[in-house]
Amino acid sequence: MTRDGTRVAAGWRRALLWTHCALVAAFLLAPIGVIVIVSFNDTTLFSFPPTAWSWRWYEALWRSRTWREAAGFSFWLAVAVTAASLVLGVPAAYALARTSLPGRRAIEFFLVSPIVVPVIVLAIGLYVLFAPLRLIGTPAALFLGHTLLALPVVIVIAGAAFRRLNPSLELAARSCGASFPRAFWHVILPAVRPAVISGGAFAFLTSFDEVVLVLFLGGPRTSTLPKRIWEAVKFELDPSLTAVSTLLIALTVAALAVAELSRRARRPAATGELKP
Amino acid sequence: MISPAVDRPWRGRPELLALAAIVFCIAVYAVPMASLGAWAFRDRAGGWTLASFVRLLGDDAYHYAFLTTFRTAGITTLACLLLGYPLAYAMATAGPRLRALLATAVMIPFWTSILARSLAWVILLGRRGVVNQWLLSAGLIDQPLSLLFNSLGVQIGMIHVLLPFMVLPIWAVLARLDPGLPLAARSLGASPARAFLHVVLPLSLPGVAAGATLVFMLAVGFYITPALLGGPDDLTIALLIEMVVRDLLDWSFGSALSLTLLALVGAIFGLGAACAGTGRIVSTEGRA
Numbered sequence: 001m002t003r004d005g006t007r008v009a010a011g012w013r014r015a016l017l018w019t020h021c022a023l024v025a026a027f028l029l030a031p032i033g034v035i036v037i038v039s040f041n042d043t044t045l046f047s048f049p050p051t052a053w054s055w056r057w058y059e060a061l062w063r064s065r066t067w068r069e070a071a072g073f074s075f076w077l078a079v080a081v082t083a084a085s086l087v088l089g090v091p092a093a094y095a096l097a098r099t100s101l102p103g104r105r106a107i108e109f110f111l112v113s114p115i116v117v118p119v120i121v122l123a124i125g126l127y128v129l130f131a132p133l134r135l136i137g138t139p140a141a142l143f144l145g146h147t148l149l150a151l152p153v154v155i156v157i158a159g160a161a162f163r164r165l166n167p168s169l170e171l172a173a174r175s176c177g178a179s180f181p182r183a184f185w186h187v188i189l190p191a192v193r194p195a196v197i198s199g200g201a202f203a204f205l206t207s208f209d210e211v212v213l214v215l216f217l218g219g220p221r222t223s224t225l226p227k228r229i230w231e232a233v234k235f236e237l238d239p240s241l242t243a244v245s246t247l248l249i250a251l252t253v254a255a256l257a258v259a260e261l262s263r264r265a266r267r268p269a270a271t272g273e274l275k276p
Numbered sequence: 277m278i279s280p281a282v283d284r285p286w287r288g289r290p291e292l293l294a295l296a297a298i299v300f301c302i303a304v305y306a307v308p309m310a311s312l313g314a315w316a317f318r319d320r321a322g323g324w325t326l327a328s329f330v331r332l333l334g335d336d337a338y339h340y341a342f343l344t345t346f347r348t349a350g351i352t353t354l355a356c357l358l359l360g361y362p363l364a365y366a367m368a369t370a371g372p373r374l375r376a377l378l379a380t381a382v383m384i385p386f387w388t389s390i391l392a393r394s395l396a397w398v399i400l401l402g403r404r405g406v407v408n409q410w411l412l413s414a415g416l417i418d419q420p421l422s423l424l425f426n427s428l429g430v431q432i433g434m435i436h437v438l439l440p441f442m443v444l445p446i447w448a449v450l451a452r453l454d455p456g457l458p459l460a461a462r463s464l465g466a467s468p469a470r471a472f473l474h475v476v477l478p479l480s481l482p483g484v485a486a487g488a489t490l491v492f493m494l495a496v497g498f499y500i501t502p503a504l505l506g507g508p509d510d511l512t513i514a515l516l517i518e519m520v521v522r523d524l525l526d527w528s529f530g531s532a533l534s535l536t537l538l539a540l541v542g543a544i545f546g547l548g549a550a551c552a553g554t555g556r557i558v559s560t561e562g563r564a
Contacts, residue, residue, distance in 0.1 A: 009468075010468065013468065017362055017365070017366055018366065020362045020363070020366075021362065021363050021366045021378060024359050024360075024362075024363050024439075025363075025378060025381040027359075027436070028381050028382065028384075028385045028436065028439065028440075029381055029384065029385065030400075031385075031393055031396030031397060031400060031436065032384065032385060032388055032392075032393070032396065034396055034399060034400060034406060035392060035395065035396040035399065038399060047409075048399070048406040048409075087296075088296050088297040088300055089297060091293035091294065091296070091297075092293060092294040092296070092297035092298070094290065094293055095290045095291050095292070095293035095294035096294060098290040099290050099291045099294075101291055107294065107298065109554065110298075110301060110306075111294075111297055111298065111301055112558050114301070114305055115558070116493065116541065116545055116557075116558070117309075117497075117538060117541065118496070118497025118498075118499070118514060118537055118538070118541060119497070119499065120497065120499045120514045120517055120518065120534070120537075121309075121312070121497070121517075121534045121537055121538050121541075122305075122308070124312060124517060124521060124527075124530055124531065124534045125308030125309050125311065125312045125534070126304070126308050127521075128308060128311050128312060128315060128527065128531070129304075129307060129308040129311060144304050145304070147300070147304075148300075148301070148304050148305055151297065151300070151301070155297070156558060156559055160559065202387075205387060209389045209390070209391070211390075211391060211500060212499050212500065226389070226391055229389075229391045229392075229395070230391060230504075233391065233394065233395050233398065233504060234503075234504065237398070241395055242395070242399075244392075245389070245391070245392035245395055245396070248388070248389045248391075248392050249384075249388055249389075249392060252384065252387045252388045252389070253384060255387065256383060256384065256387055
């Protein structure tokens with residue numbers, strides 16, 4: 001093939017690749033865009049593009065007590081789950097990164113494996129455990145179940161940060177006389193703060209979005225936002241749903257932005273990160 | 277090593293910091309999984325039995341659910357690979373701005389509520405949905421197509437949910453690939469296609485294995501998408517479990533089904549981990 005022929009062929013290949021990527025990106029983003037646009041629709045039909053625009057579904061949402069209560073319950077549940085999974089997960093991730101015990105890999109696998117198990121299987125198992133303890137339908141059941149799902153997320157994210165951290169940073173603090181808890185709180189934790197923040201953000205989303213556990217372990221007293229959405233999608237298709245979904249999408253984008261910004265703010269020299 | 281001896285136990289035993297998480301996971305994870313096992317092999321009188329598994333093996337309705345699940349998971353994995361690999365390749369070779377744009381297109385759906393996305397597909401694919409309205413007004417069809425509450429709807433929804441799980445591990449491997457390698461192949465006379473097939477593709481296989489394992493494993497256990505977008509013919513194992521425990525209240529058989537699903541997922545994970553390494557699979561699933 002001539003040099004020109006090769007260049008033309010290369011141009012075609014790139015054009016083909018980018019067309020493919022544009023189409024796949026459109027497939028990934030279109031449903032999200034459609035829902036945001038339809039939520040500002042003025043009619044009860046999900047017509048697209050909307051013929052008239054309004055905030056009425058957001059107002060309906062704001063006036064509805066059940067949606068407000070569901071959102072409030074989900075929020076506080078997610079806050080509690082985030083706190084618990086950080087308190088349990090960050091020290092565990094540190095321990096797994098520093099220990100040299102032979103069982104390290106097995107323990108790490110055990111702590112992280114709940115994310116590999118289908119949630120429906122966890123739901124059945126937790127129901128069997130909680131039913132005799134009379135926990136079904138209580139917030140405690142959801143708190144424990146969601147923490148089980150969020151903990152591996154925190155351990156994976158924080159673990160990666162601890163493994164990148166230079167161990168001599170901690171040694172320096174210790175040889176300057178800091179006790180271990182002091183060194184952990186004042187030197188080690190600040191060095192991995194971006195990972196703690198993004199682990200927390202993703203733990204929050206894990207709980208805030210969770211629907212399978214709440215369908216099995218929840219009751220009338222524990223109506224979370226996803227459970228309300230589930231019922232509305234399955235049984236009534238209320239147009240307010242598009243407004244709720246748009247707010248959820250906004251929350252997701254905000255959480256991703258928090259994680260990304262905390263990652264960018266990290267200064268490798270100041271955090272004692274090991275050079276690759 | 278210089279370290280004050282005062283609080284030596286902390287220094288020597290960092291493992292202690294994992295204790296709370298281990299105790300928590302034993303209580304809320306290991307115990308329930310073990311009790312599933314006990315329920316699955318127990319009969320009403322309290323003796324041990326294999327009756328649930330005999331029932332599972334003997335009935336065509338259950339075989340059909342397993343077949344549906346594996347067919348759906350297989351098609352989803354293949355489609356995600358075909359759609360995702362070129363995207364991951366483009367992300368690895370693009371400039372920083374385009375890469376950021378594509379990464380955003382992957383990460384936003386990755387983290388968006390599955391419920392919100394399922395609702396979007398209901399709006400898009402329904403009989404009077406956006407796609408049908410457009411096709412009708414464009415004169416391409418006379419009758420609305422049935423795109424929802426059948427296996428096509430489930431398939432579209434699952435590919436949408438699981439595509440990022442394929443793209444991210446492949447991208448991770450391709451981004452770390454030495455760009456000098458395909459260049460070296462080119463300078464030795466290989467055509468671009470040959471350089472890709474014999475150099476880039478083989479080196480990216482661990483990422484492909486990790487992505488395919490993740491997608492297949494998640495697809496086999498999936499509950500939300502088939503429940504919302506599927507029809508009566510799309511009974512997967514996860515839906516069957518729900519039906520057995522909720523409608524038939526048969527916890528013993530439900531436990532046996534759950535245990536079978538768990539074993540299948542474990543086998544897929546083991547196979548994938550052997551090919552790709554545990555870390556690659558877990559770190560994407562953990563969304564790190």
